[in-house]
Amino acid sequence: MSSGVVANSVRRPPVNLLDTYVRGWHESAESIVALAAELDAADWARQTDCTEWTVKDVLAHLAHLESELCRSEQSTYDSTGGSDVVSAYTALGVEARRDRTPAELVEEFAAAVDLRAARLADLPDDPAAPAPVTPGGVAWSWDTLLRNRSVDVWVHEQDIRRATGRPGGLDSTGAHVAVMTFSFAMPFVLGKKVRPPATSTVRWNVTGETPLELVVRIGEDGRASAIETLDEPSATLTMSTETFTVLTAGRRAPDQVDVAVEGDEELARATLGAMAIMS
The missing domain is CATH 1.20.120.450 (dinb family like domain)
Structure with a gap:
């Protein structure tokens, strides 16, 4: 367990x-x-x-x-x-x-x-x-x-x-700590687990009680880092606070939650499948 x-x-x-x-x-x-x-x-x-x-x-x-x-x-x-x-x-x-x-x-x-x-x-x-x-x-x-x-x-x-x-x-203090902590891991998710081509970008648009907007970009050196919001990221993932934390906590698979996907479908699905960061 x-x-x-x-x-x-x-x-x-x-x-x-x-x-x-x-x-x-x-x-x-x-x-x-x-x-x-x-x-x-x-x-x-x-x-x-x-x-x-x-x-x-x-x-x-x-x-x-x-x-x-x-x-x-x-x-x-x-x-x-x-x-x-x-x-x-x-x-x-x-x-x-x-x-x-x-x-x-x-x-x-x-x-x-x-x-x-x-x-x-x-x-x-x-x-x-x-x-x-x-x-x-x-x-x-x-x-x-x-x-x-x-x-x-x-x-x-x-x-x-x-x-x-x-x-x-x-919307509790614990929720804010969890969302903050999980958000800090998204560059690792994209850069080390998904590994898309250089200049690929993914936006997480988390709505609801503890919102979050995060964009992560793959640099020319292959490293991923958070950047300022882009108008046209490669893929955008829109989900609720609960869905974001359920996925990052490894509680449910992407096909068990509601996520709206825009842009590169393949990149979006690969990212959703790699979001679990709790061991």
């Missing part, structure tokens, strides 16, 4: 956003606790867009990670010293909670969030400093840890909302 961690191809924002990341994480966590109070047995058993995970499994995953991050010292899980949270690690956390009731999982998650929120009231001055405790012992800075937690918890909030038919939260 995917860990919900944003791929390392995402470049870092140019400013210290730790406070924003913590606010996004905390808002989404509180929304999940509030949502949980509305769910019945059928809701907890519903399949989510996370392969093989039910709503209850998603909450078990969140309870696992937040509890691990409450440790005073790093857990001993062997992550091979890398920077990606491996699926085996997250699967262990869910499996260990298989016999717990939803109420017990909510209690564990809420308690861990409260403790972490108190600890994160005093943030480090250096976002690039190594975080002392990370999921599975991965080598993350404070910036990477807190950004990923904001994105991960918000994305899982959306998993629960879609599975149970309770939309919302698409």
Whole structure:
């Protein structure tokens, strides 16, 4: 099962956003606790867009990670010293909670969030400093840890909302962090995964609660970078905030969502198929 961690191809924002990341994480966590109070047995058993995970499994995953991050010292899980949270690690956390009731999982998650929120009231001055405790012992800075937690918890909030038919939260702080983070990965998507000819351009026109307009161009050297808006890009992809985040989070395939395509159809379809950046 995917860990919900944003791929390392995402470049870092140019400013210290730790406070924003913590606010996004905390808002989404509180929304999940509030949502949980509305769910019945059928809701907890519903399949989510996370392969093989039910709503209850998603909450078990969140309870696992937040509890691990409450440790005073790093857990001993062997992550091979890398920077990606491996699926085996997250699967262990869910499996260990298989016999717990939803109420017990909510209690564990809420308690861990409260403790972490108190600890994160005093943030480090250096976002690039190594975080002392990370999921599975991965080598993350404070910036990477807190950004990923904001994105991960918000994305899982959306998993629960879609599975149970309770939309919302698409204009929250977590939504803005997720859209920003995913947008920074689109040059990687176009330049490294799609690899169209030089001077090709793709515009993402994201509408709705958390809008985005982004144009990425392939330079003569083959490198992709964001540029000012063009009147006539090679391809334009128009979609809602929810569709943009569903595709970039790897939750659904392009043929399962609504996207309006203009211009180079082949380039547009290749780009849509490469947008997933969460591992």
